[in-house]
Amino acid sequence: MILLKLIAKIFRILNAEASPKQIAGGxxxxxxxGLTPTFSLHNIVVVFLILVIRVNITSAILSxxxxxxxxxxxxxxxxxLGYAILTSTALRPLxxxxxxxxxxxxxxxxxxxxxxxxxxxxxxxxxxxxLAEYGVERYRSDLAAxxxxxxxxxxxxxxxxxxxxxxxRSIVG
Amino acid sequence: MRxxxxxxxxxxxxxxxxxVTFFLxxxxxxxxxxxxxxxxxxxxxxEDLDIGLLRPGVRIRGLAVANADNPWRNLVxxxxxxxxxxxxxxxxxxxxxxxxxxxxxxxNTNRKxxxxxxxxxxxxxxxxxxxxxxxxxVPCVKLPNLDVFKKExxxxxxxxxxxxxxxxxxxxxxxxxxxMKAAWESELKGLDTxxxxxxxxxxxxxxxxxxxxxxxxxxxxxxxxxDDLKNLREATGSLKDLQKEIEAxxxxxxxxxxxxxxxxxxxxxxLKEMDLQAILKDxxxxxxxxARLAEAFLCPxxxxxxxxxxxxxxxxxxxxxxxxxxxxxxxRIRAKxxxxxxxxxxxxPDFLLREARLSMEQEKWSAKGTIRGxxxxxxxxxxxxxxxxxxxxxxxALNAILDHTGKTPIDTISLxxxxxxxxxxxxxxxxxxxxxxxxxxxxxxxxxxxxxxxxDLETMTTVKNLVLAFAEKxxxxxxxxxxxxxxxxxxxxxxxxxxxxxxxxxxxSISSDIDxxxxxxxxxxxxxxxxxxxxxxxxxxxxxSGKDMxxxxxxxxxxxxxxxNQFGSDESLVQENIDSLSNLIAAKTxxxxxxxxxxxxxxxxxxxx
Numbered sequence: 001m002i003l004l005k006l007i008a009k010i011f012r013i014l015n016a017e018a019s020p021k022q023i024a025g026g027x028x029x030x031x032x033x034g035l036t037p038t039f040s041l042h043n044i045v046v047v048f049l050i051l052v053i054r055v056n057i058t059s060a061i062l063s064x065x066x067x068x069x070x071x072x073x074x075x076x077x078x079x080x081l082g083y084a085i086l087t088s089t090a091l092r093p094l095x096x097x098x099x100x101x102x103x104x105x106x107x108x109x110x111x112x113x114x115x116x117x118x119x120x121x122x123x124x125x126x127x128x129x130x131l132a133e134y135g136v137e138r139y140r141s142d143l144a145a146x147x148x149x150x151x152x153x154x155x156x157x158x159x160x161x162x163x164x165x166x167x168x169r170s171i172v173g
Numbered sequence: 174m175r176x177x178x179x180x181x182x183x184x185x186x187x188x189x190x191x192x193v194t195f196f197l198x199x200x201x202x203x204x205x206x207x208x209x210x211x212x213x214x215x216x217x218x219x220e221d222l223d224i225g226l227l228r229p230g231v232r233i234r235g236l237a238v239a240n241a242d243n244p245w246r247n248l249v250x251x252x253x254x255x256x257x258x259x260x261x262x263x264x265x266x267x268x269x270x271x272x273x274x275x276x277x278x279x280x281n282t283n284r285k286x287x288x289x290x291x292x293x294x295x296x297x298x299x300x301x302x303x304x305x306x307x308x309x310x311v312p313c314v315k316l317p318n319l320d321v322f323k324k325e326x327x328x329x330x331x332x333x334x335x336x337x338x339x340x341x342x343x344x345x346x347x348x349x350x351x352x353m354k355a356a357w358e359s360e361l362k363g364l365d366t367x368x369x370x371x372x373x374x375x376x377x378x379x380x381x382x383x384x385x386x387x388x389x390x391x392x393x394x395x396x397x398x399x400d401d402l403k404n405l406r407e408a409t410g411s412l413k414d415l416q417k418e419i420e421a422x423x424x425x426x427x428x429x430x431x432x433x434x435x436x437x438x439x440x441x442x443x444l445k446e447m448d449l450q451a452i453l454k455d456x457x458x459x460x461x462x463x464a465r466l467a468e469a470f471l472c473p474x475x476x477x478x479x480x481x482x483x484x485x486x487x488x489x490x491x492x493x494x495x496x497x498x499x500x501x502x503x504x505r506i507r508a509k510x511x512x513x514x515x516x517x518x519x520x521x522p523d524f525l526l527r528e529a530r531l532s533m534e535q536e537k538w539s540a541k542g543t544i545r546g547x548x549x550x551x552x553x554x555x556x557x558x559x560x561x562x563x564x565x566x567x568x569x570a571l572n573a574i575l576d577h578t579g580k581t582p583i584d585t586i587s588l589x590x591x592x593x594x595x596x597x598x599x600x601x602x603x604x605x606x607x608x609x610x611x612x613x614x615x616x617x618x619x620x621x622x623x624x625x626x627x628x629d630l631e632t633m634t635t636v637k638n639l640v641l642a643f644a645e646k647x648x649x650x651x652x653x654x655x656x657x658x659x660x661x662x663x664x665x666x667x668x669x670x671x672x673x674x675x676x677x678x679x680x681x682s683i684s685s686d687i688d689x690x691x692x693x694x695x696x697x698x699x700x701x702x703x704x705x706x707x708x709x710x711x712x713x714x715x716x717x718s719g720k721d722m723x724x725x726x727x728x729x730x731x732x733x734x735x736x737x738n739q740f741g742s743d744e745s746l747v748q749e750n751i752d753s754l755s756n757l758i759a760a761k762t763x764x765x766x767x768x769x770x771x772x773x774x775x776x777x778x779x780x781x782x
Contacts, residue, residue: 037509044186051178079510086513099515105266113510 018056024132025055027063034067036117041107082116215239216288230257239288252277273529313472318457332713339444343721347728354732366743380404423740467687522550540564551577567593581625588619606644613639630672659690
């Protein structure tokens with residue numbers, strides 16, 4: 001049931017009126033929260049951005065869950081990268097300065113996983129944005145009609161659950 | 174901009190802040206209680222904790238720190254603690270406490286409930302302590318079990334020859350002698366006296382023959398004879414040098430042989446004593462001498478003190494590590510990832526308690542004091558932590574300097590306490606059934622220096638007007654009865670205890686006038702039996718190693734004789750040649766001594782001829 005809901009949600013986003021840029025924006029902001037440890041101060045800023053900027057909120061939430069799962073696998077890499085960055089001799093004066101600044105230490109920037117995963121998400125920001133944007137455009141122009149013909153999609157649409165869902169959507173609007 | 178989301182977001186954040194503020198006191202209280210309990214290894218409880226947000230600070234009421242060794246008592250209880258905190262550093266994740274005022278501080282108070290850690294925290298503590306380096310246990314002699322004298326001993330059964338170190342070593346001794354003999358034989362071979370003598374004699378063979386046939390016909394013959402005589406004297410000198418070398422070696426051999434005999438006999442005597450002590454230990458009579466009895470009685474107190482000192486030193490050193498500007502990168506492992514610790518170069522240490530003022534007012538105590546400069550980064554702060562507590566009832570002076578600003582942490586503590594009433598002091602479970610002190614006054618002087626892992630502790634304790642109370646126990650052991658009697662006749666005790674060395678290898682020394690009291694009681698209770706047992710065990714051990722010791726003595730005498738004979742033959746060979754050359758010189762010069770001036774002086778024998 002949850003899986004079906006999730007699939008339905010993804011299709012709903014892809015078919016929604018939101019522009020591909022808005023969906024891609026939501027995906028990358030969700031990715032930052034997902035990849036980095038959730039309870040970090042910088043994520044409050046990211047949540048604020050998701051709410052304030054006109055990005056697709058549903059895509060941000062889905063992306064956050066998806067990248068959260070990926071994040072566990074990426075943790076060793078984040079730890080290695082974060083350690084390398086934080087112990088770099090060239091950057092040491094910057095980190096000491098930052099460590100002694102106000103508020104910033106609460107972001108836990110000196111944690112190897114926080115730093116490593118944040119840098120990884122910054123590196124992936126643009127490629128994922130472009131990829132998501134391209135993917136939505138491609139889906140809408142070429143694949144949407146084909147997907148409607150897929151047996152599984154038809155099966156979902158024929159299901160009682162989908163009918164209830166449609167009724168619910170029409171009432172809620 | 175989606176303003177419809179901004180307002181709910183801000184409201185949501187405000188609700189979270191309000192929630193945290195409302196429940197903050199409780200959250201902090203439980204965190205502090207839990208962390209402090211884990212650190213203390215027994216419950217630390219707070220009655221009420223109040224965090225002031227408008228006037229930043231913390232107020233703690235009813236702090237009780239349970240004693241891990243006696244969970245039904247508190248180590249310390251504090252009625253009221255006021256902490257004032259600087260606000261601005263908090264935004265930089267730094268806690269600067271300007272002042273702490275502790276009032277109504279009481280020590281060693283009773284608890285209504287047990288202070289043992291709950292099972293959940295015990296498990297966590299065990300997990301946290303896993304792999305941690307534990308301080309080495311201080312070896313203590315156990316109190317003897319005099320009850321063993323209630324039965325008869327079969328001394329032959331007690332002495333197991335296979336376990337006797339003295340017998341094992343005595344068997345090895347003949348081997349040692351053979352080794353020594355072989356070494357000296359090789360030394361003599363290396364000396365090669367015969368070859369050396371032959372070489373010297375062959376060299377001057379021409380001169381000898383020439384001298385034997387010598388006749389002076391003209392001045393040229395005189396010069397020739399002079400040369401021959403010079404050669405002979407040189408050869409005699411070389412032989413005498415060789416003779417000296419042999420004498421020196423012989424004397425070294427004699428010294429070594431005598432030394433070996435003595436040292437091995439001493440070693441065997443010591444091993445016999447060790448064997449005796451091992452058997453006594455098996456019987457539970459290890460600390461049976463008066464000095465060891467006092468040591469067995471007092472050592473656990475000292476051992477406990479040392480463990481207490483190291484545990485607390487480790488806690489302090491964990492909290493006050495050596496960091497600072499030039500330190501390499503430090504990491505702290507967290508559940509996820511590692512925290513890299515950077516030096517707090519700009520604004521000072523992450524934690525600093527500038528000054529804590531405390532006052533104790535209790536039935537037995539009245540004292541006031543200050544603690545200054547407690548910090549998480551002593552190198553950066555640059556000053557040691559200083560503790561200064563003075564009391565008037567009883568007279569108390571406690572000074573401590575915890576200097577962690579240098580390469581090696583140096584902690585110095587001195588304590589001078591006079592006239593502390595011991596009445597009511599309860600002993601924990603002990604083999605002597607000591608219950609509590611009914612009366613007594615304590616004077617204590619202690620000086621402690623911890624420098625890295627080395628310790629230097631000296632304490633002098635005097636207890637005056639002492640009356641001890643013992644728990645009545647059925648089937649009480651004789652030592653307990655003996656100690657009771659000893660203490661009854663000793664109303665005043667002086668105990669000096671010292672510990673030096675490292676934490677892995679502490680050297681303890683205990684001196685006490687309990688010795689006198691114990692000596693009398695030991696003699697009275699078990700003196701004769703102990704002496705008889707020791708004598709029979711000693712005879713049995715002597716008998717066991719006797720055969721091997723005789724074998725050792727015989728082989729040593731024979732080995733000595735063989736080597737000395739070889740030295741003797743070498744000496745004779747050299748002496749013979751010296752004599753022969755000296756006789757020839759004397760025959761030709763008419764003197765055995767060196768010639769005087771002038772031609773008569775040089776060759777009087779030849780001129781006469």
